[in-house]
Amino acid sequence: MNKLASALQAPQLYEIVADRLQGMVLGGEYATGTRLPAERSLSLALGVGRATVREAIAALVNRGILETRPNSGTYVLPGALDAIRAAGAPLAADTSPSATLAARLAIEPLIAEFAAAVGKRDQEMEGLLDQMEAISxxxxxxxxxxxxxxxxxxxQRIAAMSGNPVMIAIAGVVAGAVDEPLWRQLRDTGIHDPARARLYVYEHRLIYEAIASGNQEAARFYVRQHLERVQKDILTYA
Incomplete structure (x- = not known):
């Protein structure tokens, strides 16, 4: 396996919660077609944070056991029991998005600071931003x-702008984690409208201009501010 999570020795917390919820479905506590309790209620009942509950639910959505409906809640799919039985051996776990974001908040502001120390404009980065803005x-x-x-x-390009091979390698690991199905499921649910996408591109512009102008303090600040918004959007959105 080439996933970051394959290196972990113990199950991640969201995996334990997902297995418990799956067991409740299999045992009939949550019958097919029924609505699960709200995330806050599940969080209190299971003794974990809401972000962990959200990750567990997203994992079960990816397995074809649950379905989330906007402004309605989370439901057990009609074919949930068949999906559980057909799964057989446990699937290789994705990296917890909570863990990924915690690492990104620690690492990426520093990477941006390194890039700003170089302080050059980057044609490839400007092309990426133009393409993002063009999507309507x-x-x-x-x-x-x-x-x-x-x-x-x-x-990833921020790390490339730093010219530091270690930073580039670290950014590659992060890029792999944010391309895993669990991250994509939470991201697509939390970042779901054009206004939010435009805000992200605006924040990207602020980050890039700070880096290109050599303002290390601003680059670090804007990256952290952006990642805190991502964290809120995919893990604690209403």
Missing amino acids: DWADAGARQQWNELDRQFH
């Missing part, structure tokens, strides 16, 4: 996929 049809799945790939490349 957020309802189109292909356009969303393209936007998300450009977003991933943007953050």
Whole structure:
């Protein structure tokens, strides 16, 4: 396996919660077609944070066991029992998005600071930003996929602008984690409208201009501010 999570020795917390919820479905506590309790209620009942509950639910959505409906809640799919039985051996776990974001908040502001120390404009980065701004049809799945790939490349390009091979390698690990299905499921649910996408591009512009002008303090600040927004959007959105 080439996933970051394959190196972990113990199950991640969201995996434990997902297995418990799956067991409740299999045992009939949550019958097919029924609505699960609200995330806050599940969080209290299971003794974990809401972000962990959200990750567990997203994992079960990816497995075809649950379905989230906007402004309605999370439901057990009619074919959930068949999906559980057909799964057989446990699937290789994705990296917890909470863990990924915690690492990104620690690492990426520093990478931006290194890039700002070089302080040069970058034609490739400007092309990425122009392409992101040009995407307007957020309802189109292909356009969303393209936007998300450009977003991933943007953050990798910051490391490339630093010229530091270790920073570039670290950014590659992060890029792999944010391309895993669990991250994509939470991202697509939390970052779902054109206004939010435009705000992200605006924040990307601030980050890039700070780096290009050599303002290390601003580059670090804007990256952290942006990642805190991402954290809120995909893990604690209403």
